[in-house]
Amino acid sequence: MSTVVFTILFLMLLGVLPVWSHSRQWGYVPTKVVGIAMAILLVLAVLGIL
Numbered sequence: 001m002s003t004v005v006f007t008i009l010f011l012m013l014l015g016v017l018p019v020w021s022h023s024r025q026w027g028y029v030p031t032k033v034v035g036i037a038m039a040i041l042l043v044l045a046v047l048g049i050l
Contacts, residue, residue, distance in 0.1 A: 002045050009038045 016030035 002041070005041060006038070006045075009034060009041065013038065 005032070013031065013034045016026065016034055018024050033046060
C-alpha cells in the first residue's frame, strides 16, 4: 500500500514541477506541498507506522 502511495505522490511531484507549460505559472508552491507530504509519509514509513 505504501509503495502505491509513494508512486502516486512521486508522479504528482513530477506533474507540478514548474518546467511544464501547464504549471509554469503556479511557481513552486504545489511542488513544496507535495514534497512535504512525501517527506511526512517517508518518515512514517521509516518509523513503521505506515
